[in-house]
Amino acid sequence: MIATAPVLDIRDLCVDYVTARGAVRAVDNVSLELAKGEFLGIVGESGCGKSTLLFAIARLLSPPAEIASGSVRFKGRDMVTLGEKELRHIRWRDYAVVMQSAMNALNPVMTIGAQLKDAIEAHERMPTARMRERCQEVMRLVGIDPEHLGSYPHQLSGGMRQRAMIAMALVFTPELVIMDEPTSALDVVAQRSLMLQIKNLQRRIGFAAVFVTHDMSLVSHFSDRLAVMYAGQVVEIGATRVVFEDPKHPYTKGLMQSFPSISGPKLHLVGIAGSPPDLLRPPSGCRFHPRCPSVMPQCHTEEPPLYVRPNDLVKCHLYADGR
Amino acid sequence: MAAETPFLLETAGLTKHFRLGGILSNRVLHAVDDVDLAIGEQEIVALVGESGSGKSTIARLIARVYRPTGGEIYFRGRALSQMRNRSEVLEYRGRVPMVFQDPYGSLSPVFRVSHGVLRALRLHRPSLGKSAREQAAVQLFESVGLAPGTEFLGKYPYELSGGQRQRVGFAQALACSPELILADEPVSMLDVSVRIGLLNLMATLRRELRVSFLYITHDIASARYVADRLVVMYAGQVAESGPVEDVLAHPKHPYTQLLLSAVPDPRAPISLPTSSEVAEPPRVINPGEGCRFRARCPYAVAECHVVTPRLRLLRPVHSAACHVATSDLDDVPVPERVANL
Numbered sequence: 001m002i003a004t005a006p007v008l009d010i011r012d013l014c015v016d017y018v019t020a021r022g023a024v025r026a027v028d029n030v031s032l033e034l035a036k037g038e039f040l041g042i043v044g045e046s047g048c049g050k051s052t053l054l055f056a057i058a059r060l061l062s063p064p065a066e067i068a069s070g071s072v073r074f075k076g077r078d079m080v081t082l083g084e085k086e087l088r089h090i091r092w093r094d095y096a097v098v099m100q101s102a103m104n105a106l107n108p109v110m111t112i113g114a115q116l117k118d119a120i121e122a123h124e125r126m127p128t129a130r131m132r133e134r135c136q137e138v139m140r141l142v143g144i145d146p147e148h149l150g151s152y153p154h155q156l157s158g159g160m161r162q163r164a165m166i167a168m169a170l171v172f173t174p175e176l177v178i179m180d181e182p183t184s185a186l187d188v189v190a191q192r193s194l195m196l197q198i199k200n201l202q203r204r205i206g207f208a209a210v211f212v213t214h215d216m217s218l219v220s221h222f223s224d225r226l227a228v229m230y231a232g233q234v235v236e237i238g239a240t241r242v243v244f245e246d247p248k249h250p251y252t253k254g255l256m257q258s259f260p261s262i263s264g265p266k267l268h269l270v271g272i273a274g275s276p277p278d279l280l281r282p283p284s285g286c287r288f289h290p291r292c293p294s295v296m297p298q299c300h301t302e303e304p305p306l307y308v309r310p311n312d313l314v315k316c317h318l319y320a321d322g323r
Numbered sequence: 324m325a326a327e328t329p330f331l332l333e334t335a336g337l338t339k340h341f342r343l344g345g346i347l348s349n350r351v352l353h354a355v356d357d358v359d360l361a362i363g364e365q366e367i368v369a370l371v372g373e374s375g376s377g378k379s380t381i382a383r384l385i386a387r388v389y390r391p392t393g394g395e396i397y398f399r400g401r402a403l404s405q406m407r408n409r410s411e412v413l414e415y416r417g418r419v420p421m422v423f424q425d426p427y428g429s430l431s432p433v434f435r436v437s438h439g440v441l442r443a444l445r446l447h448r449p450s451l452g453k454s455a456r457e458q459a460a461v462q463l464f465e466s467v468g469l470a471p472g473t474e475f476l477g478k479y480p481y482e483l484s485g486g487q488r489q490r491v492g493f494a495q496a497l498a499c500s501p502e503l504i505l506a507d508e509p510v511s512m513l514d515v516s517v518r519i520g521l522l523n524l525m526a527t528l529r530r531e532l533r534v535s536f537l538y539i540t541h542d543i544a545s546a547r548y549v550a551d552r553l554v555v556m557y558a559g560q561v562a563e564s565g566p567v568e569d570v571l572a573h574p575k576h577p578y579t580q581l582l583l584s585a586v587p588d589p590r591a592p593i594s595l596p597t598s599s600e601v602a603e604p605p606r607v608i609n610p611g612e613g614c615r616f617r618a619r620c621p622y623a624v625a626e627c628h629v630v631t632p633r634l635r636l637l638r639p640v641h642s643a644a645c646h647v648a649t650s651d652l653d654d655v656p657v658p659e660r661v662a663n664l
Contacts, residue, residue: 189581262588
């Protein structure tokens with residue numbers, strides 16, 4: 001499917017949180033590939049490890065979290081073994097991160113322009129005039145009047161702050177942009193306009209994007225591929241349309257059955273019984289088996305592999321032997 | 324007027340303003356302006372709108388957390404401002420309890436979850452003895468899906484998941500034998516897979532215990548799922564109100580139309596954005612006259628800048644506050660300026 005070498009190649013990545021009661025494996029054997037210019041959505045409930053996975057990719061984990069094993073190859077280099085000094089070179093310039101809450105991510109006592117300038121100066125020497133030009137350019141790119149370079153974060157609305165964060169991420173035209181629920185603090189109208197803008201920018205600039213969210217319907221129109229995570233593991237991955245139109249894993253099916261729609265017939269929905277497991281004591285066998293409506297005897301003892309199917313990958317015994 | 328209405332709770336011209344700044348400041352935040360709302364017996368009314376539109380302020384006004392700046396709230400025809408003595412207020416609070424948004428912050432971590440329920444029972448049903456109270460608590464827990472109740476009552480909040488905690492919140496509200504529960508975003512902090520369970524619980528409680536709900540949410544799809552009527556708020560005012568299916572099928576107010584087009588729906592084809600999607604927050608500090616949506620409205624006419632539109636009946640039991648919306652057509656007519664684009 002992917003012709004050229006992937007921009008990002010994650011192999012068997014495991015991340016542990018070391019606690020007094022033992023290590024909690026928050027990300028368990030995750031393998032993902034991302035082609036140039038591809039938009040990958042990662043969905044899952046809180047505590048499924050999606051944000052931890054992003055932080056691991058960006059090498060932003062801090063104790064007690066640590067990468068236990070696996071590799072993250074970005075442009076051919078293994079990010080896991082890179083030192084802080086080398087990381088500083090490629091951070092922001094080659095890959096950028098947009099955090100969840102723009103309210104906390106921007107410095108409240110510095111103007112947007114000063115913060116942009118700060119970021120540029122840390123990575124590149126350029127004449128002041130060109131720097132100003134570049135700042136104005138990225139602000140226009142995300143649809144904010146460059147006038148606001150002189151504004152403080154509190155003077156901007158939530159949506160504008162979130163777009164300012166994206167402007168900062170794009171200042172060096174990175175090849176990979178990692179986004180952790182960038183729209184979760186916004187109302188639906190602002191959320192949609194931001195999503196359209198992200199997609200537009202991605203098409204124009206051509207960066208690859210990893211987009212984490214708990215809201216499946218949000219990425220339905222925007223991502224090329226979709227990965228569904230449950231209890232630290234990827235349980236299903238495939239083209240977004242395929243996953244939506246024909247979900248395979250019982251968990252994905254349950255998720256699809258969990259949000260009501262504003263159109264079509266009014267259906268009675270049931271959601272998924274129970275709640276996500278405690279990762280200190282993950283269930284034996286398949287981690288979803290205590291909540292699964294189509295549980296089989298082997299699910300209690302045997303962890304299913306990620307079965308490769310023609311259009312997708314599914315971690316479920318129902319799909320053994322290519323069924 | 325309110326004496327013989329079939330409504331359980333009614334508000335008339337409900338208004339709440341907050342003064343900002345120092346004593347010399349004349350900046351006034353219009354959180355809620357002139358809202359008429361009615362909730363019938365055994366009815367679920369959904370109040371939807373973006374953050375800052377005044378949804379929660381309305382719930383707090385009804386719960387008597389805030390005193391209204393103007394207007395009146397009638398409960399079974401009795402004006403709230405007329406309630407003078409403590410027992411009357413306590414009685415009202417028991418009839419109209421609240422369920423909060425954050426199940427992690429609304430339960431005290433140092434008490435067992437039985438604490439809130441038992442306290443509410445002691446306060447609102449003083450005739451019950453100790454063992455009767457405990458029995459009632461078990462029943463309440465089981466009615467919200469926390470079975471076996473005896474086991475759950477002894478747990479601490481940290482032992483429960485978010486969904487279970489929110490069920491405890493509902494059990495506390497039910498302890499006072501309520502007639503109307505004010506549910507302020509009760510599911511927005513929960514995981515997607517457990518939200519629907521809580522919404523189903525609301526529907527069951529309505530059916531079996533004959534409780535009404537004011538369901539406050541920003542999620543129109545969930546409002547459609549449980550509610551009978553939809554009230555859309557914008558900048559402190561009611562923009563549109565009517566039966567859920569009718570409002571969704573025939574949105575009259577341009578803001579409702581915008582809101583509906585922005586809801587991500589994987590089952591619908593993607594539509595192109597319009598100019599009004601450039602989200603400018605509305606002015607609620609000293610807003611002055613005129614429609615508060617006019618800056619974002621593609622259909623705005625001269626009148627919108629000077630006259631605040633009032634709710635007009637545009638379809639049977641379905642009204643909208645818009646100068647341009649017409650009652651005969653399904654949609655707002657497209658003015659020439661837009662049609663030529």
